[in-house]
Amino acid sequence: MNDIEAWLAHKNKAGRNRWEVYYEKYLASIQVQAKKTETKNARDEFRRELEERQRQAQRAWEESQRQNLAENTGGAT
Numbered sequence: 797m798n799d800i801e802a803w804l805a806h807k808n809k810a811g812r813n814r815w816e817v818y819y820e821k822y823l824a825s826i827q828v829q830a831k832k833t834e835t836k837n838a839r840d841e842f843r844r845e846l847e848e849r850q851r852q853a854q855r856a857w858e859e860s861q862r863q864n865l866a867e868n869t870g871g872a873t
Contacts, residue, residue, distance in 0.1 A: 804815040 804813070804818070806814060808814050808817060
């Protein structure tokens with residue numbers, strides 16, 4: 797076994813071809829990476845939604861403060 801192909805073609809102690817074992821690990825790692833990306837995208841979307849709601853709440857609060865000021869000063873701002 798002087799080359800990697802021959803080594804991969806041989807069976808391991810469990811009787812499985814080494815390339816199959818490595819390929820399964822590769823597929824599993826791709827699935828893990830895809831799940832991480834999906835989770836990150838969902839987290840980023842949730843963060844954007846929270847930030848937008850915070851901006852809306854801030855604008856609503858500022859508007860209510862302007863209305864309160866106008867009512868308390870008789871309309872003169």
